[in-house]
Amino acid sequence: MAILSVENLHRRFGGLHAVNDVSFQVTAGQIKAVIGPNGAGKTTLFNLVSGALMPSSGVVRFQGKDIQGRRPYEIAALGMARTYQNIKMFAGMTALENVMVGCHLRGKAGFFSSMLHAPWTWGEERAVLKKSMELLELLEIGECAHVLATSLAFGQQRAVELARALAMQPSLLLLDEPAAGLNIYETAEVGRLITKIRDMGITVLLVEHDMSLVMDISDEIVVLCFGEKIAEDLPAAIQNNPEVIRIYLGE
Amino acid sequence: MSTELFVQYLFAGITYGSIYAIVAIGFNIIYNTTGIINFAQGEFVMLGGMIAISLLSFLPLPAAIALAVLLTMIIGALIEIIFIRWLKNPSVLRMIIITIGISILTREAAVHIWGENIRALPYFVGNEITTIGIMGARISPQVLWVVGVCGVMVAVLHLFFRTTSVGREMRACAANRLATILCGINPRNMVTFSFVLSAGMGALAGCVMSPITYSQYDMGTGLAIKGFTVAILGGLGNSGGAVAAGLLLGIIEAFSVSVVPLAFQDAIAITILLLILFVRPHGIFGSGEAARLKAF
Known part of the structure; x- marks a missing residue:
């Protein structure tokens, strides 16, 4: 069952389509990763889901409730926790x-x-x-x-x-680049902790650049490029997806 | 100077000093959660005293004081909700001018309600001429009430911020607003709480000091300037520093009477404020490095 579903989400900054018609679902109990090159709209997507930004159009549905446009602390109170790329202590x-x-x-x-x-x-x-x-x-x-x-x-x-x-006893945890700034040992450690959190029954949605971490722990992966979703599949399939290889490695 | 005179001045200094410290802590609480200086802080002290005096015609003294503190807290909350809560990312300057406006508004409302007469609550114990002897000096028991109540307030406040969930959340909001939102806390509520808290503290101080210093509609401005001096002297946002700086200013003022005429007492506080702002703007107890990171 989908705990979070994003439907036709758009966000424009002036003429730039930072998130353009993105739809996907996160099934309860899985670790889902969002990857993409720099500027693909990953963090914007997170901000839209967690309420830090208002979508230009589209629907964010969390546990069956439409939450787009709600304030971030209200969304947190519904059971969606998030972390930022830079640590906020x-x-x-x-x-x-x-x-x-x-x-x-x-x-x-x-x-x-x-x-x-x-x-x-x-x-x-x-x-x-x-x-x-x-x-x-x-x-x-x-x-x-x-x-x-x-x-x-x-x-x-x-x-x-x-x-x-x-x-906060969340049902969904949003992690924005949990391995940013960590060395390989710490990254492996964080990966282990995230799996442990999933095993406690908390659904995890994460944005990450570290491919080894993403491929290791994710159950499913969404790939964004220039604000659009270009693939959504299992890690093994993503690794062999020609489109994904093209945007990461070039023609 | 004889011992008696010394003790006499010292107690006068500690009395005023603890009141300044309370006003300064009121500044600090609001500064910490919002980053602004609430120049209406002195008005909370005035309101506490004035409301208690009015209520005294219907209620016994303790009940009048309790109700006055409660009413001032409600006024504090209303002020925040009406004038500050709905502003989106206001600049520091705009916020400060708003609080100066609130201060003028409150004072004008007070002059219409209570007139220009000087009023006072009765002494809590005894009357004007009751004294107790401490090391040869004659001290009014009310002095001990002021010092005691202020001391208890500071201690309770410390406990509140250290050991209760709401206190911890207010500190969290001061440290990192974004992270408190992530924890599902509405930072606007914390700002309202900070106004309620500093209004309540100010009002209680206003009640205990009223028998000695009297209450008048325009007493807030002077107190706000002294409290602000103390807050700066102790390092903005640092409540321990405010207590030390408050006592220091009170004692300096009291002893200055033996050197310069009484009329210069206020000039001394303002001279200290100017000196501190020129020489050590982060206060004697504040850290310069931390001050540079603050909005102002």
Whole structure:
């Protein structure tokens, strides 16, 4: 069953068709990758799906609801988490606190009860702490919990960001170039973590340049070029698709 | 200077200093979530005192103060919702001019409601002439109320930001707005909360200080200038720095009375503000490197 479906999505910037009539579906429980050369419209596509940009036309349907034009935090609240290509950490907060902020959507304590430090918020606070710690352990960075997030190594920050996204208990996770800036060991590590996340039952849609990672972990691949979808298939078939080889390697 | 006189000045300094610190922390809370200086901060202090004085005719003192704080918080929320929330990516200058406008508007509304009379809440314990002796100096118990309430407020605020989910989310919003959106948080709500919080703090400070300093419709401007001086002195956005800088300014002002005439007290605060802005614009406790990364 499709958890996310994109239908005839268009986005123009002036005369440039950054995303031109793109349609595809993401089946629940799979890892789907979007690839394409630079400027193909991959990040624009992500911004359209996650609500950071408004589409010029077309439909984005998430869990059966039309979500195009909704605000990004509303879409996040529906269960779609995303990360950006450059890491967005909360500076001045520890790794653990970063993940705890991600638990916001599952929390019930309001502004006034929080401000008064009301006793009924304590239990929830403890639960959030425990849950966040578990997520850090799951992503194998439990020992960094009390370190300021911005002072961690780049690969570890990536893991904190993944933990924070998981803290929202999303049903769909959008990852924008999760391996950007990582070395080959860290890339392999992130690949393993993404598979682990998929095995927890969370659907993953990712944009990635690192072909070894994409071919390794993806269940299906969409190829974009100049804003248009030129292929959608299994990794093995994509590798042998003459059109894809042409745009990547030239004539 | 005799010990008694020294202690007397010191307590006067600490009293005013803690009020400045509270106003400065009010500036910091809003600065941290929005990047703007809310020049209407002093008006929250005025409103707290004035509303409590009016309510006192129907309610006992503690209830009047509690309700005044609550009403000021609601006014803070309304101000944010009406004047700031709907703006899309406003420039810093525009926001500042809006807050100056809000300050003038609030003051004018106050003069129509309460007139130009100077009013005051009664002393919480005893009356004007009740004193307690500390090391030979005679201190009004209200001084201890001001210092105590301000101290508790700072401590509770610290706990709020460190150990509660909403506090953590407000810090997150200050650190990285985009990332809070990714976590499903509406940053506009955090901005409203920051107005509510600093309005409430200002109002409570306005109530406890009212018996000593009196309340008048135009007291906000002076307090805003002092609070702003302290916020800058402590490093914008740094609440620990604001407490230290507030006490410092209060004590300098108090002791200056023994050297220069009382009329120059305000001139001293403004001189310090100018000196700091020329020499160390990031404040004594702020980091220059961090200041360069801020919007202003």
